[in-house]
Structure formats: structure tokens, C-alpha cells
Amino acid sequence: MVRLRRTVAKLRNLLANKHAEEDLAREVASHLALLADDFELRGMSAEEARLAALRALGGVEQAKQAHRNERSLLWIEQAMQDLRYGLRTLSKSPGFTITAVLTLAVGIGACTAIFSLVNAVLIRSLPYGDSSRLVYLYTPNPQFKLPAEVFGPTYADFYDLKRESHSFQDITAFDQSIFSLASPGTAERISAARVDGDFFRTFQSSPELGREINPDDNQLGHEKVAVISHALWQSTFGSAADVLHRSLLLDGRSYEIIGVMPQGFEYPHNTDLVYGQSQYKTTQVWIPLALTPQQMADRENSRGNAVARLKPEVSIFQAQAEMATIMARLNKLHDPKVQGWGALIENFVDSAVGHVRSLLWILLGAVSIVLLIACSNAANLLLARAAGRMRELGVRVALGAGRSRIVRQLITEALLIGLAAGAIGFAFAYLFLRILPLFNPGNIPRLNEASLDMRVLVFTIAVSLLTSAFTGVFPALAVSRVNLTDFLTTTGSRSVAGAHNRVQSALIVVESALVLVLLASAGLLIRSYVNVEAVDTGFSKSTVTLNLGLDARYSQPQAVQFFRNLFARLQALPGVETVGGVSSLPLSNSEDLRMFAVDGYPNQKGQLAEMRWATPNYFSAMRIPLIAGRLFTAEERSGAHAIIINQSFYTKYFHGRNPIGGRISRQDDPGQWSTVVGVIGDVRHNSLEEPAEPQIYHPDMEFGGGYIAVRSSLPAKSLAGSIRTVLHSLDPNLAAGDIQTMGDLELEASAQRRFQTSLLALFAAIALSLALVGLYGLMAYSVSRRTREIGIRMALGAQRGDVLWLVLKKAAFLLAIGLASGLVASWFATRVIQALLFGVGRHDPITILSVCALLAVSGLLAAMIPTRRAASIDPMQTLRTE
Amino acid sequence: MSIQILQGTLDLMVLRTLATMGPQHAYGIASRLQQVSNDALNLNQGTIYPALVRIEQRGWTRGSWGQTENGREAKYYAITRAGLKALDEETERWRQMSSVVEKLLAEEQ
Numbered sequence: 005m006v007r008l009r010r011t012v013a014k015l016r017n018l019l020a021n022k023h024a025e026e027d028l029a030r031e032v033a034s035h036l037a038l039l040a041d042d043f044e045l046r047g048m049s050a051e052e053a054r055l056a057a058l059r060a061l062g063g064v065e066q067a068k069q070a071h072r073n074e075r076s077l078l079w080i081e082q083a084m085q086d087l088r089y090g091l092r093t094l095s096k097s098p099g100f101t102i103t104a105v106l107t108l109a110v111g112i113g114a115c116t117a118i119f120s121l122v123n124a125v126l127i128r129s130l131p132y133g134d135s136s137r138l139v140y141l142y143t144p145n146p147q148f149k150l151p152a153e154v155f156g157p158t159y160a161d162f163y164d165l166k167r168e169s170h171s172f173q174d175i176t177a178f179d180q181s182i183f184s185l186a187s188p189g190t191a192e193r194i195s196a197a198r199v200d201g202d203f204f205r206t207f208q209s210s211p212e213l214g215r216e217i218n219p220d221d222n223q224l225g226h227e228k229v230a231v232i233s234h235a236l237w238q239s240t241f242g243s244a245a246d247v248l249h250r251s252l253l254l255d256g257r258s259y260e261i262i263g264v265m266p267q268g269f270e271y272p273h274n275t276d277l278v279y280g281q282s283q284y285k286t287t288q289v290w291i292p293l294a295l296t297p298q299q300m301a302d303r304e305n306s307r308g309n310a311v312a313r314l315k316p317e318v319s320i321f322q323a324q325a326e327m328a329t330i331m332a333r334l335n336k337l338h339d340p341k342v343q344g345w346g347a348l349i350e351n352f353v354d355s356a357v358g359h360v361r362s363l364l365w366i367l368l369g370a371v372s373i374v375l376l377i378a379c380s381n382a383a384n385l386l387l388a389r390a391a392g393r394m395r396e397l398g399v400r401v402a403l404g405a406g407r408s409r410i411v412r413q414l415i416t417e418a419l420l421i422g423l424a425a426g427a428i429g430f431a432f433a434y435l436f437l438r439i440l441p442l443f444n445p446g447n448i449p450r451l452n453e454a455s456l457d458m459r460v461l462v463f464t465i466a467v468s469l470l471t472s473a474f475t476g477v478f479p480a481l482a483v484s485r486v487n488l489t490d491f492l493t494t495t496g497s498r499s500v501a502g503a504h505n506r507v508q509s510a511l512i513v514v515e516s517a518l519v520l521v522l523l524a525s526a527g528l529l530i531r532s533y534v535n536v537e538a539v540d541t542g543f544s545k546s547t548v549t550l551n552l553g554l555d556a557r558y559s560q561p562q563a564v565q566f567f568r569n570l571f572a573r574l575q576a577l578p579g580v581e582t583v584g585g586v587s588s589l590p591l592s593n594s595e596d597l598r599m600f601a602v603d604g605y606p607n608q609k610g611q612l613a614e615m616r617w618a619t620p621n622y623f624s625a626m627r628i629p630l631i632a633g634r635l636f637t638a639e640e641r642s643g644a645h646a647i648i649i650n651q652s653f654y655t656k657y658f659h660g661r662n663p664i665g666g667r668i669s670r671q672d673d674p675g676q677w678s679t680v681v682g683v684i685g686d687v688r689h690n691s692l693e694e695p696a697e698p699q700i701y702h703p704d705m706e707f708g709g710g711y712i713a714v715r716s717s718l719p720a721k722s723l724a725g726s727i728r729t730v731l732h733s734l735d736p737n738l739a740a741g742d743i744q745t746m747g748d749l750e751l752e753a754s755a756q757r758r759f760q761t762s763l764l765a766l767f768a769a770i771a772l773s774l775a776l777v778g779l780y781g782l783m784a785y786s787v788s789r790r791t792r793e794i795g796i797r798m799a800l801g802a803q804r805g806d807v808l809w810l811v812l813k814k815a816a817f818l819l820a821i822g823l824a825s826g827l828v829a830s831w832f833a834t835r836v837i838q839a840l841l842f843g844v845g846r847h848d849p850i851t852i853l854s855v856c857a858l859l860a861v862s863g864l865l866a867a868m869i870p871t872r873r874a875a876s877i878d879p880m881q882t883l884r885t886e
Numbered sequence: 887m888s889i890q891i892l893q894g895t896l897d898l899m900v901l902r903t904l905a906t907m908g909p910q911h912a913y914g915i916a917s918r919l920q921q922v923s924n925d926a927l928n929l930n931q932g933t934i935y936p937a938l939v940r941i942e943q944r945g946w947t948r949g950s951w952g953q954t955e956n957g958r959e960a961k962y963y964a965i966t967r968a969g970l971k972a973l974d975e976e977t978e979r980w981r982q983m984s985s986v987v988e989k990l991l992a993e994e995q
């Protein structure tokens with residue numbers, strides 16, 4: 005009770021401190037007066053009595069301090085004192101404060117921004133229950149030299165696995181389809197998932213409205229139902245409450261809407277499935293998979309995606325082992341010609357974000373380096389300032405401030421700077437996130453969901469505190485190492501400055517080394533980017549392309565007729581040169597791999613080529629060059645036996661032979677030989693960075709849907725408009741996907757590279773400028789400290805050049821050490837980005853030498869500015885002022 | 887001879903002084919202690935301030951400004967009811983304590 009009362013009194017004192025101070029001063033004064041009165045009564049003179057009173061009291065300030073210590077919560081009061089004092093001293097030197105705060109704010113802002121990305125992509129949990137229990141199932145076959153993720157289980161395998169395994173709580177199969185979604189007046193292309201009855205249960209997600217798709221919906225005859233996404237509900241149905249039981253027209257067929265999924269559930273995204281559709285970012289509609297009994301029994305050609313949720317007590321390895329056992333048995337049921345089907349279980353979350361994880365960590369590493377550089381800059385600034393304040397601090401020590409108190413004062417100032425920088429950095433991060441979507445390479449899942457949430461805020465505060473500790477500890481150490489009262493003598497301040505000058509120099513060396521690492525990495529990435537841009541894709545950038553498929557309203561002959569009309573109409577457009585069609589377009593993420601055999605070649609089991617069906621004009625529309633033989637002609641018959649191969653196919657399978665007239669058969673059509681009539685140039689198909697694979701083109705004289713390539717002299721935009729007009733006049737209910745030039749597709753294909761290159765280059769540029777500012781600051785400081793020395797040297801006959809060199813020598817020395825250690829660091833650090841390089845080694849001498857030169861030259865320039873000032877010192881002036 | 891004061895003892899002595907003499911200022915208390923102890927307690931008079939703050943914050947005294955006979959202004963501390971009660975308790979505690987110490991010292995001799 006009494007203790008509580010005292011605490012309250014102490015707290016009150018904290019607030020009413022001014023009053024208590026005045027009261028105390030008054031009381032001590034009266035005490036002294038009474039004492040002095042008594043001494044006078046004993047016969048002392050007034051002056052003697054006053055001095056005797058002071059002695060008897062035993063030190064006015066000590067008495068007051070004892071009173072203060074007793075009356076208040078000491079540490080809070082001192083902290084508030086430090087805070088007030090810190091704010092006052094900081095606001096007295098705004099130049100220093102602003103520089104330090106902004107420097108750190110840049111570092112903290114960059115860190116916060118990238119961390120918010122990491123948070124959104126890697127840390128924030130997925131909205132699928134405990135997503136760490138979710139797994140993908142694959143049945144890879146080593147006979148095909150293809151990634152395991154290509155092989156989802158066939159339906160027959162899937163249902164056997166489902167029946168026989170005990171590792172999974174739930175297991176679901178699904179597939180993807182692209183539909184034309186017709187609404188009055190318009191039509192759009194959307195991505196849909198066809199799911200079995202366990203899909204929503206496996207993902208532990210349920211609709212916000214209506215019900216999910218259940219096993220009954222997957223019975224044939226009941227499958228015309230659909231669950232739609234929140235986004236589609238908003239855009240197409242205006243969030244109508246009575247959306248349930250309305251109908252949805254997909255490819256001209258009507259589906260009854262039975263549910264609306266909540267916001268955030270748009271699985272599968274284009275980044276989720278390594279070999280899924282990639283044109284549309286999210287899934288908007290889910291309909292029943294509704295397999296026929298034949299499909300369910302198909303063990304060879306059907307391929308779905310399988311996702312399962314592990315039982316709580318089952319590890320991924322146990323599940324893997326069990327699946328391998330089951331697949332070993334199922335493998336024997338497969339076509340004896342192609343066996344070797346295995347089992348692979350992969351973590352769901354890893355599959356979703358695995359491909360960007362290393363990139364994000366690299367970016368986070370880069371911004372940490374930026375932050376480190378910003379910290380050492382700020383530490384250097386604080387050190388320089390502490391050196392300038394040594395006399396002030398010395399006075400405070402002489403007046404009775406304890407050393408720990410002084411150290412605490414310096415750390416408080418660092419803390420103020422750090423927190424201010426944190427606040428501004430947070431604002432920087434906000435701005436960065438605003439412009440981030442402009443950089444979005446499209447393949448980083450949930451990038452646009454990056455935001456400044458609670459976790460990011462905590463991160464920023466933690467980083468600010470760490471930063472403060474880091475920047476504050478140097479001046480604090482410097483101060484605690486020297487005898488501060490020495491600074492009260494005029495010469496003292498010169499003799500002791502050497503010690504933290506060494507710390508400052510060391511910080512500059514570390515900064516330049518770190519900058520070199522970032523510059524080298526950015527340089528290598530930029531060179532890779534240039535190399536990717538310079539890749540000969542094998543086709544023309546300006547060709548305009550679109551994907552078009554007809555829905556079920558068209559029969560096969562009608563579809564062929566439709567496309568004949570369309571091609572004729574497009575061909576007739578003024579400015580259009582050629583129109584061609586193909587089944588799989590380069591860089592469009594469409595693929596058709598098939599097995600084949602070459603006559604007269606030691607064919608391997610499972611050898612694959614990219615198989616294409618193309619109209620005769622496709623090659624000229626894409627400007628793919630003919631190397632030998634002839635192209636398809638208009639007289640070719642579909643299914644006739646003329647084929648065209650590409651350069652890679654020729655090199656690999658007709659080495660040293662004349663390919664024209666060579667014979668090739670397809671594995672799915674054995675004994676039916678086709679004859680090679682021409683060889684065309686290679687095109688980059690999967691990505692700009694992978695070399696071309698062997699390709700076989702078949703003539704397609706009855707083109708009934710796929711990719712259309714249009715070559716014209718018109719600007720792409722106006723041609724796209726004309727194409728839409730033509731399409732609309734042919735069938736207003738038809739939705740054409742994006743109309744893009746091949747150049748657009750190239751841009752998309754290099755988007756991630758642009759993203760990582762521009763971010764890393766940006767961070768390297770920030771780091772470089774911070775380091776230059778730091779170097780400049782150190783040189784300016786050392787010049788100002790050596791003014792007197794320089795004055796004397798010049799008075800004794802030193803020339804301008806001598807003085808310039810005297811000062812510059814130090815900068816050159818520091819830079820040289822920094823460069824050397826940076827080179828060593830880069831030698832190892834660039835291993836991290838090895839996987840991101842294209843056409844350039846990670847020790848590429850040209851890149852490394854150029855970034856060294858960049859750092860050396862810009863560093864010397866930054867050092868030159870204060871150095872020139874040193875050289876223009878008037879010796880007489882400086883000697884007089886000292 | 888100068889005495890090192892046990893922690894808390896000063897509080898007790900200040901309270902006792904105030905209870906005996908009535909409201910008194912810091913100088914008066916310090917002088918009184920010095921006098922009673924025959925100058926053995928020639929403490930730096932400033933040392934009394936922490937004790938004064940402590941007991942005032944505990945609510946055992948109340949301070950108010952007044953005039954001395956010589957017309958000097960001074961802060962007078964008066965003991966409160968709680969202060970009197972605390973004085974009794976502290977005195978009792980001191981007696982027990984000192985008797986224990988006395989006994990102990992006597993036996994050891």
C-alpha cells in the first residue's frame with residue numbers, strides 16, 4: 005500500500021517535475037540561508053557564513069541529485085531527459101540529422117518493401133487449411149527425359165491409388181479447361197477447373213454462398229453445375245444475392261450456378277501447376293470432372309492433377325514409400341511397351357512458391373547489404389559528430405555526468421535517428437509497393453497481395469532498433485575508450501582523434517567491399533539480360549497472334565469452314581501479307597510432345613519431339629526461314645505424309661545424311677511413314693533461354709482451332725482492332741483471347757528476368773550512391789580536421805598537387821582495400837546468383853573489371869570534391885584562426 | 887566520532903524528531919539530530935533530503951511553506967496520522983532489532 009503510494013507519487017513527479025524542481029531549489033536556498041544565519045550568529049562574516057553553509061550542506065548539486073533520485077522513477081526520468089536533450093541536439097544540426105535519417109530510411113525502406121514481398125509470397129499462409137499437409141502426386145517415368153511434374157497420374161492409376169493408399173485424409177483429381185464465357189453482348193475467355201467430388205474438401209475450402217461440388221454432381225447427367233469465384237460473381241453478376249440457380253454459359257452450354265467461393269480462393273493459379281495452363285492467372289469457375297467409366301479406366305492417355313492432404317500422423321516420406329509400393333504394382337498394368345511409371349510426392353507449398361523462393365531470398369540479401377551500407381554510413385556520421393562533440397561531452401563529464409550516462413545519451417540519439425528513419429522507411433516501402441505491380445513478372449504468386457501488415461510493421465520496428473544499436477554502438481565505444489576530460493585542454497582533441505578515425509576508415513572499406521558485391525551481381529544479371537535480349541528467337545517479333553477455339557455449337561466440318569472463311573477475310577484486310585495457323589505457338593506455353601522413330605537411325609525408347617500441325621502459310625507468317633527442301637503447299641492433303649523438321653531435328657537425327665526424303669513414323673501411328681520435304685530454322689519455344697528442341701511439323705489443311713499468326717505492314721494495334729471486327733461479324737458470341745505480337749510474348753517471357761535485373765540494379769545503384777556519400781563525408785571530415793596541418797604544409801612550400809595527393813591518397817588507399825576484399829567476397833557471393841545467369845560466367849572478367857572501374861572512378865570523384873577544397877586552403881587564414 | 891547511519895534509521899529519527907518538536911524545516915531537523923547526537927551525527931546536511939522525500943511520498947509527513955522566527959521562508963514538515971502510526975511500528979521494530987543485536991553481541995563476549 006505504502007509502496008504503491010510512493011510509486012504513484014513518483015509517477016506524478018515525472019509529470020510535475022518542473023514544480024518539484026522549483027520547490028527543491030527554494031527549499032535548498034532556504035536551508036542555506038538558515039545555516040548561514042546561524043554561522044553569522046556565531047560571529048562569522050556574511051561571506052564566511054555563506055561558504056560555511058555550503059560546506060555544511062555538502063554540495064548543493066549532490067543534495068539536489070539525491071533528492072531527485074529519491075523522488076522519481078530514475079530511469080524513466082533520465083530517459084526522458086536524454087530524449088529531450090537528444091531531440092534538442094539533433095534539431096540543432098539539421099544537416100547531420102536529415103542526412104543520417106534519410107540514409108537509414110532508404111535502407112530500412114528497401115528492406116521493408118522486400119520483406120513485405122517475402123511475407124506475402126513465402127510466409128503468409130495459404131487459405132487451404134493447414135497447407136503444409138497438402139501434397140501433389142506424380143507418376144514420373146524416367147523413360148521420357150521430362151520433368152516429373154509433367155506426369156500427373158492417369159485416371160485409372162489415380163482411382164487405384166485412392167482406393168489402396170492409407171496415407172491421405174483426402175485426395176482429389178482435377179483438370180483444367182479454357183472456356184468462352186458468354187454474357188449478353190460480350191464473350192470472354194476464362195480458365196476453369198474440372199474437379200471431382202473431393203476437391204473442396206481436400207482444400208478445406210467452402211463457398212461463401214451456396215454449396216460446393218460433391219460426388220453426386222460428378223455422376224454423369226448431373227454435371228451441369230458450376231461454382232464461381234468471388235471476382236466473377238462481382239464482375240459478371242454484380243454481386244447479386246440471387247446468383248444461385250442462375251445459368252452460366254460456357255462454350256455455349258448452360259451450367260447452373262450452385263456456389264460462390266470466397267475472395268482469395270482462385271486455385272489453381274497459373275503459378276501453381278508447373279505444367280498447367282499459363283494464359284490466365286486465376287481460376288474463375290469450377291465444374292464437375294464427371295468422368296465416363298471408360299475415362300476412369302484409362303491407364304495410358306488420360307492425365308489429371310492429383311492433390312492430397314496427408315493424415316496428421318503420416319510424413320511425406322511414409323506417403324511416398326506407400327505410393328511407390330502401389331505404383332510398382334500398377335506399373336505392370338500399363339502398356340508393356342512403355343513401362344517404368346514411378347511415384348513422386350511433392351510438398352504443395354514448395355511447388356507453389358519453390359521457383360521464386362531463391363529469388364526472393366537473393367533480393368532480401370541484396371537489401372540487407374544496402375541496409376548494412378546505410379548503417380555504416382550513419383555510424384560514420386555519428387562518429388564524426390561525436391568527435392566534434394568531444395569537448396561538449398568532456399564538459400558534461402566534468403560537471404558530474406557518469407560515463408554510462410553519456411553512452412546512454414549517444415545511444416538515445418541513435419535510437420531517435422533509427423526510429424525516425426524507420427517511420428520514413430515504412431512510407432518509402434508503401435510507395436514501393438504502389439509501383440511494384442508495374443514490375444510484376446506474372447509468375448510470382450500473390451505478388452500483388454504484398455502489403456504492409458502487422459508482421460511487416462513489427463519487422464520494420466525491429467530493423468530500426470537493430471539499426472540504432474548498430475549505428476549507436478560505434479560512437480558510444482569511441483567515447484567510452486577515451487578520457488573525455490582531456491578534451492577540455494585545447495590540444496587534447498587532436499591527439500585522440502586517431503582512434504575512431506581508424507573505425508571510420510574500416511567502415512568505408514567494408515562499405516566499398518559490400519558495394520562491389522552488389523555491383524558485380526547486378527552487372528552479371530544485366531549482362532545476362534542483354535544476352536537474353538540478343539537471342540535469335542527464329543521468328544519475327546512483329547507477327548500478330550491470337551488463340552481461337554470454337555465451342556460445341558460448331559461441328560468439325562463447320563469449324564473447318566469457319567476458319568477457312570476467317571483466314572480469307574483476314575487475308576483480304578488491306579496491309580495483311582499472310583495468315584497461318586499452328587497447333588502450338590512459340591512462347592505461348594502450349595506443348596505437344598510425342599514419341600517417334602526415324603528410319604535408319606538407332607532409335608531410343610521414349611525419344612520425344614515437339615509435334616506441330618501447321619497450315620502452309622504459317623512459316624512465312626512467322627518468318628521462320630526455310631533451310632532446305634520446300635514448305636507445305638496449298639495442294640498438300642491433311643494426313644498426307646509430307647512433314648517438315650527443324651534444324652535441331654536434322655542435326656540430331658539426320659547427322660551427315662540428306663534429310664529430304666528421310667522417313668519418320670509416329671509412335672501412336674506405327675508403320676505409317678511420313679517423308680521429310682523440308683528443313684526450317686530453329687525457334688525458341690519453351691523460353692528465350694532454352695535452346696530449341698527437335699520439332700516435327702505436319703501439314704494441317706483442315707485447321708479447326710489453335711493459334712493464328714498474321715503478318716502485315718499495319719501497326720499491331722490497328723490490326724488487332726480489325727481482327728476483332730472480323731471475328732465479331734463472323735460470330736458475335738465468340739471470345740478471342742489476347743491478341744498479341746510475338747514481341748509481346750517475348751516481353752512476357754523475359755519479364756521475370758527484367759524484374760530481378762531491375763530490382764538488383766536498383767539496389768546496387770542505391771548502395772553505390774550511399775557508399776559514395778559516405779566516402780565523401782569521411783573525406784570532408786578528415787579535410788576539415790586537417791585544415792591546420794595542410795595550412796602549415798602549404799606555408800612550408802607544399803604545392804597544390806602535393807596537398808591534393810596527400811588527401812586523395814587516403815581515399816585511394818581505402819578504396820583499394822575495399823575493392824580487394826570486395827573482389828574476394830564477390831568470388832564467393834556470386835555463386836548465389838549462378839542459376840540466374842545466362843550466357844555469362846559468374847567470374848566474367850569483363851563485368852568484374854568494369855564494376856571495379858566504376859567503383860574506383862566514382863569513389864575517387866566523390867573523394868575529389870572535399871580534396872579540392874583542401875588544396876584551395878589559404879595557409880595564412882588557417883594559421884591565424886587556430 | 888561520526889556515525890554511519892543504517893538504511894531506514896534516518897527515516898525513524900526524522901519521524902521521531904517531528905513527533906517531538908512539531909512541524910520543522912529540513913535545517914531544523916538536521917540541527918536537532920546533530921545536537922541530540924552530540925555532533926556524532928554531523929551528517930552532510932544535504933543527506934537528509936532523500937529521507938524527507940521518502941517519508942513524504944509515503945504519506946507520513948506533509949510539507950508546507952512557512953516563516954521562521956527570523957522571517958526566513960522555509961518548508962515545514964509536519965508528521966501525519968499515518969506518520970505517527972508508522973513511527974510506533976518503526977520504533978517497535980528498531981527496539982526488537984537492537985535488542986537482538988545487543989543480545990548477540992553480549993553472548994559473543
